[in-house]
Amino acid sequence: MKESVLQYVWQHKLFVPHGMVTTTGHPVKVIDVGRLNTDGGPDFFNAKVQIGPTIWAGNVEIHIFASDWYRHNHHADENYASVILHVVLKADQEVYINGRRRLPQLELKFPESIEKRFEELIHSHKWLPCIEHLQQVKALQWESWKNALLYERLSQKIDDIRELLLKTNFHFEEVFFRMMARGFGFSVNSAAFEMLSASIPWTVVQKCRSSVQQMEALLLGQSGLLFKACHKYPEDEYLEELAVEYRFLQRKFDLVPMPASLWRWLRLRPENFPEIRIAQLAAMMVENVSLFNDVTETIALDSWIELLGKAEVSSYWKHHLVAGVYQSKERSKPGEGSLMCLIINAVVPVVFSYADYQGNYGMKEKVLELVEELPAENNVIIRNWKKAGADVHSAVDSQALLQLYRKYCEPKNCLRCRIGHIVLTSG
Ligand code: SF4
Numbered sequence: 001m002k003e004s005v006l007q008y009v010w011q012h013k014l015f016v017p018h019g020m021v022t023t024t025g026h027p028v029k030v031i032d033v034g035r036l037n038t039d040g041g042p043d044f045f046n047a048k049v050q051i052g053p054t055i056w057a058g059n060v061e062i063h064i065f066a067s068d069w070y071r072h073n074h075h076a077d078e079n080y081a082s083v084i085l086h087v088v089l090k091a092d093q094e095v096y097i098n099g100r101r102r103l104p105q106l107e108l109k110f111p112e113s114i115e116k117r118f119e120e121l122i123h124s125h126k127w128l129p130c131i132e133h134l135q136q137v138k139a140l141q142w143e144s145w146k147n148a149l150l151y152e153r154l155s156q157k158i159d160d161i162r163e164l165l166l167k168t169n170f171h172f173e174e175v176f177f178r179m180m181a182r183g184f185g186f187s188v189n190s191a192a193f194e195m196l197s198a199s200i201p202w203t204v205v206q207k208c209r210s211s212v213q214q215m216e217a218l219l220l221g222q223s224g225l226l227f228k229a230c231h232k233y234p235e236d237e238y239l240e241e242l243a244v245e246y247r248f249l250q251r252k253f254d255l256v257p258m259p260a261s262l263w264r265w266l267r268l269r270p271e272n273f274p275e276i277r278i279a280q281l282a283a284m285m286v287e288n289v290s291l292f293n294d295v296t297e298t299i300a301l302d303s304w305i306e307l308l309g310k311a312e313v314s315s316y317w318k319h320h321l322v323a324g325v326y327q328s329k330e331r332s333k334p335g336e337g338s339l340m341c342l343i344i345n346a347v348v349p350v351v352f353s354y355a356d357y358q359g360n361y362g363m364k365e366k367v368l369e370l371v372e373e374l375p376a377e378n379n380v381i382i383r384n385w386k387k388a389g390a391d392v393h394s395a396v397d398s399q400a401l402l403q404l405y406r407k408y409c410e411p412k413n414c415l416r417c418r419i420g421h422i423v424l425t426s427g
Contacts, residue, residue: 001089005118006062007043008415009110010087011036014425016109023066023091023105026052034060041079049085051104058084066105069095117424121414128409131388133423142391145418146400150371153403157349158356165353172357174202176292176350177285183346184277186338192262192274193281196223204253209289212314214245215282221246224260225275225323233324238316270321271335279317280334287311295347296354299366301373304347308339337378344374344395372396381405 009015010033020028027050034047042059049056059082063069066088074080081097086105095103121129128134164175181197182190199222208214220226220242230236230243249255263274270276287310288294294307312318312332319326334342348367355363374395376382385401386392392401407413414420 001064001115002118003062003064004415005115006064006087006089006108007036008424009108009114010044010060010062012421012425014110014114016111020106020109022051023094023107024102026104028085028104028106031055042083047084051085056084058082060085060087062087064089066091066095067093069103075099114424118414121420121423122412127384128388129412129414130419130423133426134389134419136422136426137419141418141422145404146397148418149400149403150396152407153399154349154352157345158353161349161353165357168202170357171202172350172354173292174205175353176295176346177202177205179346179350180284180342181281183342184281185274186272186277186341188264188266188268188272189274189277192223192258192264193277195258195262196278199258200255201253204249204255205285208249209286212283212286213242214249215286216279216314216317217242217245218249219278219282220275220323221250222255222257223263223274223278224257225263225278227257228260229275229323236324239323271331271338273321275323276313276317276321276331279313280311283311283313283317284308292350296351296363299351299363299370301343301370304343304370305336305339308342308347309333309336340374340395341377344371344377344399371399377402 013030013033015030017030020030022028029050030047031050032046032048034044037043037045043062044060047058047060049060059080061069061074061080061083063072063086066086068088069075069086070093074083075096075098083097083103086095086103087108088105089108091105091107095105097103161175161179164178165172168174168178178194178197181193183193185191185193196219200218204218205215208218217226220229226239226242226246230239233239250257265273284291288307291307295304298304310333318330318332319328321327321331348371352364352367355361355367372394376392376394376398381402382392382398385405390397390401392398404417404419408417408420414423
């Protein structure tokens with residue numbers, strides 16, 4: 001049994017409330033279980049329990065075995081001096097605070113089904129451990145859980161943006177560039193794109209915005225991929241031109257390229273290969289030098305698609321998805337699906353943060369309305385949710401379900417999941 005299950009039972013009052021007594025035979029009545037503490041110190045703060053005739057207010061510590069109190073050195077830790085009750089599965093010994101005050105202990109009793117179902121979820125090898133229980137979840141429960149997940153996802157992105165804002169002295173345009181770069185990584189290469197954008201001072205990016213070739217040289221050179229490609233395809237004249245341009249920029253601005261080994265190709269569709277995505281980012285940065293101002297000026301999906309979609313890559317990249325490898329089929333822009341991903345993962349969070357920073361509630365509302373208009377993403381996680389029977393109508397649904405899968409299902413965080421709660425407590 002995991003300690004987290006015992007905490008969960010206590011937190012949600014799933015214990016058998018009648019006949020509770022301490023190990024010394026005093027009746028226990030739980031008035032308030034307290035607030036779960038996820039940092040250091042006791043597990044629950046500000047609990048209120050009646051032990052015998054006395055009402056106690058303070059903290060509660062939870063362990064599987066009472067002896068864990070000593071194993072974890074709580075007896076010598078001042079943070080645990082205000083514990084009023086030790087809740088355990090097995091009271092294998094009496095425990096004392098500061099070697100003097102005997103701590104009341106309660107062996108917690110609760111329905112066996114909770115632990116059994118939890119074990120089934122945790123040890124399941126299915127894509128979605130609770131898949132057989134999904135029909136138990138009512139539409140309204142799904143709705144409110146998805147809203148909470150969407151809010152959680154947006155909040156995490158806003159926290160990331162706040163961190164970038166602090167690093168850039170609240171330079172929204174630079175943060176927008178960094179988030180767009182991360183977006184062009186489309187999850188597999190997002191960390192590498194993030195590193196790429198952070199490796200170039202914003203003033204240098206600005207100076208190269210008048211020429212798409214110079215911007216390509218800057219970004220591809222900094223990525224480490226340009227010299228790698230030049231080495232592999234020495235006869236490719238365009239790559240050599242970019243390399244000459246990059247060497248000039250490198251000397252002038254004292255640039256240090258990233259290691260090319262940080263980029264990933266495995267299991268990527270050719271349209272997502274890093275070099276073509278870097279070329280598209282370069283085109284977007286040059287095509288519209290006031291891109292950030294423009295997206296904040298008109299909050300409308302059509303307008304954002306038009307703004308992001310009009311940048312065409314240079315003629316070389318129209319026929320290359322990989323540097324040095326010609327292909328006859330011409331491609332000049334990111335597809336609509338890619339634009340939607342950029343909008344949901346980069347434009348929406350930055351514009352929402354900007355509106356928040358400005359205290360512009362009307363603008364925030366508009367951004368949220370726009371998310372409802374966005375179509376759902378189409379990736380393997382969303383396709384699996386659809387197969388499992390989940391309703392996926394728009395980006396609101398897909399973003400919530402991505403959050404659920406990545407932050408709860410994958411790390412087996414079922415005890416914090418509202419669906420997990422339904423599974424563990426039903427029937
Ligand atoms: S986290 Fe929730 S949705 Fe995911 S497997 Fe566990 S109970 Fe199911």
